[in-house]
Amino acid sequence: MPDLWQDAMDHAVTLARKAGEIVKDALQNDLKIMCKSSSVDLVTKTDQNVEQLIITSVKEKFPEHSFIGEESVAAGEPCVLTENPTWIVDPVDGTTNFVHGYPFVAISIGFAVNKMLEFGVVYSCIEDKMYTARKEKGAFCNGQPLQVSDQKEINQSIIATEFGSNRDPDAVDKIFSSMRKILCLPVHGIRGVGSAAINMCLVASGCVEAYYEIGIHCWDVAAAAVIVSEAGGVLMDVEGGPMDLMSRRVLAANNNIIGERIVKEIEAFSAVRDDAP
Ligand code: IPD
Incomplete structure (x- = not known):
């Protein structure tokens, strides 16, 4: 059976890595910090730029696909999961960490088809850990297989x-x-x-x-x-x-x-x- 979504997943990994470089560079500069729903719900120009970069690039390669993005939703886009292939993007997960230089920040890209999640890419960019998983094909960190703990107590x-x-x-x-x-x-x-x-x-x-x-x-x-x-x-x-x-x-x-x-x-x-x- 042809592997329909591998190309999309490879693209997600490339974009997550590129986004991670932007996030790490931004840490060296003054961050433009803004508030969303409250004074503790933060967003930066980097969150917005990274989301734009990801969405623009995906739209060029996969023009039929849909998006749910944290900053697009904050700007008024709908947050509705349809049957259409949909990219679910958090450009900077851990924005508060990012603002404070607390070193756990991730680019998170999920992908769903028919409302079922097909693959996930989480790049913990400061640690340089690229977590990837594809439905029924296992989960990996920097290419090494992942396995949950077997603890029952x-x-x-x-x-x-x-x-x-x-x-x-x-x-x-x-x-x-x-x-x-x-x-x-x-x-x-x-x-x-x-x-x-x-x-x-x-x-x-x-x-x-x-x-x-x-x-x-x-x-x-x-x-x-x-x-x-x-x-x-x-x-x-x-x-x-x-x-x-x-x-x-x-x-x-x-x-x-x-x-x-x-x-x-x-x-x-x-x-x-x-x-x-
Ligand atoms: C937040 C982080 C945080 C969690 C919040 C999230 P954001 O995401 O994941 O750990 O406690 O509920 O909203 O806003 O940094 O993308």
Whole structure:
């Protein structure tokens, strides 16, 4: 059977690497920082330029394809996943890290056809780690195969999560309460590198057993979702059941035992869906 999407994936890798160079160069200069939904939801000129570069290049090569891009959506483009081949792009995942020079920043490019994710590319550019995965073809970091941890005991696990950019006190209370309950299970530790995509790649790499967050967007997790599942991991909603890419909630785990154990401790809440009209 012809490999329909390999060309698109190769192009995504090339673009992610090029974007990574731009992001690293920008770190040497003054960043033009702006706010989006609130004073802690940051964006820079680099985020916008990198997204433009990716979208312009993909449009030239694949004129029929559709896009969901973080900065395009912020500028008013719709965030709707159709059956059409769709590139789901976060030009700089970990913008707050980027602004502060905290060294975990990724370019995240996911690709879906018929609403199913086909491949994911996450380039952690400061670490120079290129994570790639293609449906049914495995997950890799710089060409080396990835495999999730085989840990089944929650009290031998590290769990990753983030505070995100929601500062509503009720939501923050739930975030802390969930973390407190998970920490006291007990687990070996709680971590978070400030990039949803990299946290998920760490699950795929076997360094942490699970990552969960409420408030992420589809562009933060689309690419890394393929990487986690191709590394043998599972994706679910924070209340259990299948992950819904547009729901702004994600739980990625090495296996169902760890995932479902964490579900029991999470105080779930809802965020406005990415595809809300
Ligand atoms: C953010 C990062 C962060 C997560 C936020 C995301 P951005 O993405 O992934 O780790 O906590 O929920 O929005 O805004 O830097 O692309």
